[in-house]
Amino acid sequence: MTVKQQGKDLYLYTDLFDLGRTLDCGQCFRFEETADGSWTGITHFGRLTATDTGSGCVIFHDTDEYRFSEYIVPFFDLERDYGAVNDALCADPVLAAAVAHGRGIRIMRQPEWETVCSFIISQNNNIPRIKGIISRLCESFGTPLDPRRKAEGFAFPGPSALARLSTGDLAPLRAGFRDRYILDAARKFAEQSIDLALVRGGPLDQARAELMKIKGVGEKVADCALLFGFGRIEAFPRDVWIKRAMAALYPPGKNGGEPCLPACARPFAGIAQQYIFSYIRSHNGLGAAAV
DNA sequence: ATCCAGGTTGTCC
């Protein structure tokens, strides 16, 4: 991984980083592709605009080395050796096929509160509508990036900005039955009744149980938050697609238990999860993936 | 019109 500053842009040369697939695989909801093929979105460190040249080079616009090393590297998990991860996963022939499809996807590390809130909104919902609700949430209750030019966009509102609101206040979001879940999460974050140290570093099952104290946070939402917001790369969210994929890829044994990943994937199950998700979705369902 | 969307909750056995 090498970087080069050219004017206001920073050029990153690296393999195993596909910007578009990373931003468009369902782990974040505030980025969009522009007409020229670049990507732009609002992060906790301001608006980020980047272009993937497609030949091992990603250009981060209006970015210096400080912004890159301090924010962008952890945001896209760029310090991790995905080559080594892929090699380990490929020890399992089934996973090798998934790796081939998911190559270049990075597991993002987004702000903790934003991730919890976003995946609460994601439940029983589709991605365009999730994005719409989050967009309205930010416009309604977030701080403008530039108070003089609100068209520049809004930061994701902090929990304390939402904690004292009522479901009526959230009605313009059109979040449906999720509005009371958002409020419960905001209140628990704001009053610090969730032990975030435990979520960040405790045993995974305890971290998960801690997040599940929030109404509207079940196993899947908790695992998504752990994986995409808390850097818990060993978390393995099981949605309907993954359940179907696992049943097809790893036919249940005679004990009939839930199919689980091979041992080689255990330390970074979340990365394997994204690869499998990408794999199964690229086949538009089971199709060729089912053996 | 009916079904579905990267689920969770409350309520039945």
Place this chain on the structure above:
DNA sequence: GGACAACATGGA
């Protein structure tokens, strides 16, 4: 413990 409808909203 496991099964099952209900939950708001909007697009196909």
